[in-house]
Amino acid sequence: QVQMAESGGGSVQNGGSLRLSCAISGYTYTTYCMGWFRQGQDKEREGVASICSNGNLRYADSVKGRFTISLDNTKNLFLQMDTLKPEDSAMYHCAAVSLDPVAWQMTPLQALAGGEKYLMAWGQGTLVTVSS
Numbered sequence: 001q002v003q004m005a006e007s008g009g010g011s012v013q014n015g016g017s018l019r020l021s022c023a024i025s026g027y028t029y030t031t032y033c034m035g036w037f038r039q040g041q042d043k044e045r046e047g048v049a050s051i052c053s054n055g056n057l058r059y060a061d062s063v064k065g066r067f068t069i070s071l072d073n074t075k076n077l078f079l080q081m082d083t084l085k086p087e088d089s090a091m092y093h094c095a096a097v098s099l100d101p102v103a104w105q106m107t108p109l110q111a112l113a114g115g116e117k118y119l120m121a122w123g124q125g126t127l128v129t130v131s132s
Helices: 108-114
Strands: 003-007 010-013 018-025 033-039 046-052 057-059 067-072 076-081 090-097 119-122 126-131
Touching (some): 018 090, 033 067, 046 090, 076 090
Parallel strands (some): 010 126
Antiparallel strands (some): 003 018, 033 046, 046 057, 067 076, 090 126
């Protein structure tokens, strides 16, 4: 059973930085797409960044050039967030995309934003608050 748990959220001022971490256990497959999604208050879920076993990295347009995703041997997933803006405030979740073919018919960011039916596992989330 795959388990994921985030840490590293907090409160920062506009322009600040945070580094989110996600501890992953039980993932034994050689194929993967993992990433981060977020959900702000009164906002739709958004796939923020993804990293896959074929080397592809994807970022939402809203975070390109500011966020960097990395993965350490499917054990730890990170999200470095720089130049944070108030609109980045949200609950951030790490997740692993399901290996079901249905989930792989879309981009990883779409799968991350699409809800639990496209995910193998996800964490409870860590809150990021950016003040202006």
